[in-house]
Amino acid sequence: MHIVLQLIPKKYLIGGTLILLGLSGLLIMSTIVAITGEFEKDSQQSEVTEIEGGGIGVGTANVSPEVMKYQPLLEKYAQKHGLDASYVPIMMALMMQESGGRGNDPMQSSESFCGSVGCISSPELSVDKGVLHFKSVLEKAHYDLKLCLQSYNFGGGFINYVMKSGGKYTPELAISFSQSQYQKVKHTGNYHCVRPEMVPYQACYGDAKYVDAVLKYYTGTITADGKPAAPASGGSGGKSGVKVIDAGKTLIGKTRYVFGGGRSQSDINAGRFDCSSFVRWAFEQVGMNVGPMSGVTTDTLKTQGQAINPKDMKPGDVVFFDTYKIDGHVGIYVGNNQFLGCQGKTGVAIASMAKGTYFGERFNGRVKRF
Numbered sequence: 001m002h003i004v005l006q007l008i009p010k011k012y013l014i015g016g017t018l019i020l021l022g023l024s025g026l027l028i029m030s031t032i033v034a035i036t037g038e039f040e041k042d043s044q045q046s047e048v049t050e051i052e053g054g055g056i057g058v059g060t061a062n063v064s065p066e067v068m069k070y071q072p073l074l075e076k077y078a079q080k081h082g083l084d085a086s087y088v089p090i091m092m093a094l095m096m097q098e099s100g101g102r103g104n105d106p107m108q109s110s111e112s113f114c115g116s117v118g119c120i121s122s123p124e125l126s127v128d129k130g131v132l133h134f135k136s137v138l139e140k141a142h143y144d145l146k147l148c149l150q151s152y153n154f155g156g157g158f159i160n161y162v163m164k165s166g167g168k169y170t171p172e173l174a175i176s177f178s179q180s181q182y183q184k185v186k187h188t189g190n191y192h193c194v195r196p197e198m199v200p201y202q203a204c205y206g207d208a209k210y211v212d213a214v215l216k217y218y219t220g221t222i223t224a225d226g227k228p229a230a231p232a233s234g235g236s237g238g239k240s241g242v243k244v245i246d247a248g249k250t251l252i253g254k255t256r257y258v259f260g261g262g263r264s265q266s267d268i269n270a271g272r273f274d275c276s277s278f279v280r281w282a283f284e285q286v287g288m289n290v291g292p293m294s295g296v297t298t299d300t301l302k303t304q305g306q307a308i309n310p311k312d313m314k315p316g317d318v319v320f321f322d323t324y325k326i327d328g329h330v331g332i333y334v335g336n337n338q339f340l341g342c343q344g345k346t347g348v349a350i351a352s353m354a355k356g357t358y359f360g361e362r363f364n365g366r367v368k369r370f
Contacts (some may be wrong), residue, residue: 060219061092061303066101068092068299073124077131083138089303090145091134093217094152097210109133142167146211150174153210154181174211178203241316241332247285248278248332248340248348255347262342263294271347275330276301278342279318282332283370290370298330305370313367320366321359327366329359 061067074088074095095101098108103123107130110120120126134152140159141147147169151158154177161177162169178198182205185191193204207213255271255278262268262277273281280296283289291300301318308317313333321329331341337354353359 060305061089061096062217062219063092063096064100067096067106068101068303070095070101070106070123070127071303073127074131077128080128081132081135083131083135085307087134087138090149090214090218091131092303093214094134094149095130096217097214107131141169144169149211149214154178154206157181169211171208171211174208175201175203178205178208181205241314243286244282244288244316244332245334245340248282249350251278251281251348252350253347255342257342257344257347263296265293273342273348275342278348279330279332282340288370298327301330302327302366302368305368308367308369310363310365310367314369316369318368318370319353320364320368321353321362322364323362327364329362333367 071088071092074091075085077083078085078088078091091107095106099106105118105120105126106123107126109126109130110117112133113120113125113129120129134148137151137156137159138145138148140156141151141162147159147162150169154174158174158177161180162173165173165176175198179202182191182202185205186202191204193199194207195209198204198208201208251271251273255273257274258267258272259274261272261274262281267273267277268281276296276298277293279301280291280293290296290304298320302320305318313319315333315335317333319331319333319339320327321331323329329341329343331339331351333339334350337352337360338350339353339359340348340350342348343351351357351359353363355361
C-alpha cells in the first residue's frame with residue numbers, strides 16, 4: 001500500500017483527501033439535520049401532559065399538585081371497586097383535607113382498614129382502601145354525600161345517629177353528635193377541639209365542620225340523589241360552545257405556539273400560547289373560569305366539567321389527544337371532525353381529527369363539557 005501511494009502524485013492525494021473530508025462533513029450535517037428535524041417535529045406536537053386515567057365525571061377538584069398526582073390511582077380504584085367516576089373529584093378534595101397528598105397514607109385510611117393509625121405505609125394501599133371505605137360509607141349513608149363525608153371523619157356511628165334523627169345530614173346533627181361523643185371520651189384527655197368555634201359547644205369529638213372543610217376544595221353542586229354535579233353554567237356544548245369557538249377563532253393567524261406560554265398577560269398580549277393556556281383563555285372570554293392563568297395545564301383541565309361520550313360531543317366540548325404522552329394535547333371541538341387548538345406548527349388554528357390524520361389517530365376518546 002505504501003508503494004502504491006508513492007506512485008500517486010501528491011496533488012491528487014491532497015485533492016482526494018479534501019473530497020473525502022467534504023463528503024464526510026456533508027454526511028454528518030445531514031444526520032444532524034435529520035435528528036434535529038425529528039426532535040423539532042416531536043416538540044411541536046408535545047404539551048404539558050397529565051397523568052393517565054379514565055374520565056372523572058363531573059365537578060372540579062381545586063387541589064394541590066401533591067393531591068393531583070393521585071388522580072390516576074383514585075380513578076383506577078374507583079373502577080376496581082365499582083364506584084361511579086363522578087366521585088373522584090370529591091375524593092381528591094377529601095384527600096386534600098386529610099393530608100394534602102403528603103405522607104404514606106394520604107387518604108388516612110389506616111383506621112378503617114386495620115383499626116389503628118399507622119398500619120398503612122403504602123400510598124397506593126391507602127388509596128385502594130380509602131376508596132373502598134368511601135364507597136362503603138356512601139352506600140350506608142344512602143348516597144347522602146354530606147353524610148358520607150362527615151361519617152368519613154366521625155365514623156359509621158354518625159350514620160346510625162342521623163338515621164334516628166330524620167335520616168338526612170345537617171350541620172346541627174354533626175355538632176350534636178360531636179357533643180355527645182365528646183362527653184363519653186373527654187375523661188381520657190386524648191381529645192381536644194380542632195376548631196376554636198366548637199369549644200363553647202363542647203363539640204370536640206372529630207371535626208364537626210368536616211363537610212365544609214372538604215367542599216371548599218370542590219367546585220360543583222350536589223344533586224337531590226346526593227351525587228356530584230357540574231357547576232350550573234349551562235355547559236360548554238350547544239349555544240355556549242359556539243360562543244367559545246367564536247372567541248377562540250379571533251386568535252387564528254395571530255399566535256404562535258410556545259411551550260409554557262399564555263400564563264402571563266404579557267404572553268397573551270404577544271400571542272404566545274400553548275394548547276392548554278389557549279383553551280383556558282377561550283373559555284375566559286365567555287365568562288367561564290376553568291383554572292388560574294398561571295397554573296393551567298392539560299392536567300388541570302382534565303379535572304374540569306362533565307365526561308361526555310364521544311358519540312355525543314358538541315361544538316365547545318374539550319377534546320384530548322395522546323401525543324407524546326397520554327392526554328398530551330387538548331383543543332375545543334368545532335364539529336365535522338375538527339377542533340380548534342394551539343398547535344406547534346400553526347399556533348391557534350382549526351385542525352382535523354378525522355381518521356387517518358395525525359390528531360385523528362391520537363384522539364383518545366376523552367371529551368369534557370365545561
